[in-house]
Amino acid sequence: MYTGLLHSHKLFVLLFLLHYVAKLVLLLLNRNEQLAKYSKITKVPEMILSFGFLATGIGMLVSGATLSTLLTVKVICVLASIPLAIIGFKKGNKILAFVAVFLIVMSYGLAEMNKKAKTGAKVDTSAIEDPIIAGKLIYANKCAQCHGQIGNGGVSGAKDLSLTKLTDDEKKLLIRSGKNAMPGFKEDVLTDADLNAVVQYVATLKQ
Ligand code: HEC
Structure with a gap:
């Protein structure tokens, strides 16, 4: 369910962004007639995109995405971009329109940073000899918040x-490498020895 929402959210955001970049380019190039035409044709698709984009985002929040600081900033950027975009394009104000599109692009960057931030700092396992015990400690610190x-x-x-x-x-x-909502754990957070340890520990969870 969550992964499905994540994929559809990404798709909606991408289409929404392409659409707004197209509008912005027309505005910046003073192609006002073309912009008016394009906006008219895309009125209904834009409503569907905006709805899908917001609904899947809210769906993800409701079904358990934790609202970290980065994610809060992202949600604020997205919400702020909506009135800016409406006013910017309606009044043909290039600066407002640019800021609105920029905020949406930035939100995408924040979402990626948020995913990276989830891996946190390295757990010190240097004093532990038994890999299963080391793995258990790593698991409790790095994995349990999602996997339980x-x-x-x-x-x-x-x-x-x-x-x-x-x-x-x-x-x-x-x-x-990570996958969908799971962040990738790189060498700086999880050494090869830690990776082996946590995989050995995960094997003990098998019923
Ligand atoms: C932010 C949440 C999150 C954290 C933290 C996390 N995972 Fe995951 N993990 C996921 C999600 C989501 C999937 C499912 C990915 C998919 O296939 O769509 C997954 C999938 C996996 C799988 C694959 C299972 C399968 O049968 O396909 C393994 C193994 C795994 N995680 C191990 C770990 C380990 C070990 C850690 C800690 C080092 C960890 N995960 C931390 C969210 C997380």
């Missing part, structure tokens, strides 16, 4: 780790 204490959490569309069919190597690749 025993692997079946399911926040933000997180998969049930007690049921996963992935091999250890596939898990490692996925943890490094």
Whole structure:
């Protein structure tokens, strides 16, 4: 459900942005007649796009996206861009229209930063010899908020780790690269030894 919302949200945002960039270009080039024509033709599609974009965003918030500071800033940027865009394009005010489109582009950057911020700082496991114990500590700090204490959490569309069919190597690749709402954990947060440890721990969650 969450992953479906995430994909549709991304698609709506992309189309919405392309549409507004097109409008902005016409405005900046003083193609007022073409802009009026384009706006007229795209009136209904624009309403559908705006609705889809907001509805999927709200859906994601309702179904468990945590409202971090970055995400709050993003939501404010998006909400602020709406009146700016309406006034900017209606009055043919290039600066307002530019700021509105810029705010939406910036929100996209904030969403990516928000995902990166989710990995946090490295957990110090240097004093722990047993990989399962080290893995458990890493898991509690880095994974449990989405996957839950025993692997079946399911926040933000997180998969049930007690049921996963992935091999250890596939898990490692996925943890490094991330997928959908799951951020990728790079070397600076998770060393190779930590990665091995957490994968060994995840194997113990299997029922
Ligand atoms: C922000 C939430 C979040 C965090 C934090 C997170 N995950 Fe995930 N994880 C997900 C989501 C969402 C998926 C499902 C991705 C997909 O296939 O769409 C997933 C999928 C996985 C899978 C694949 C399961 C399968 O069967 O496909 C593994 C393995 C996994 N996570 C391990 C981890 C480990 C280990 C950590 C900690 C180092 C971690 N995750 C941290 C959200 C998270």
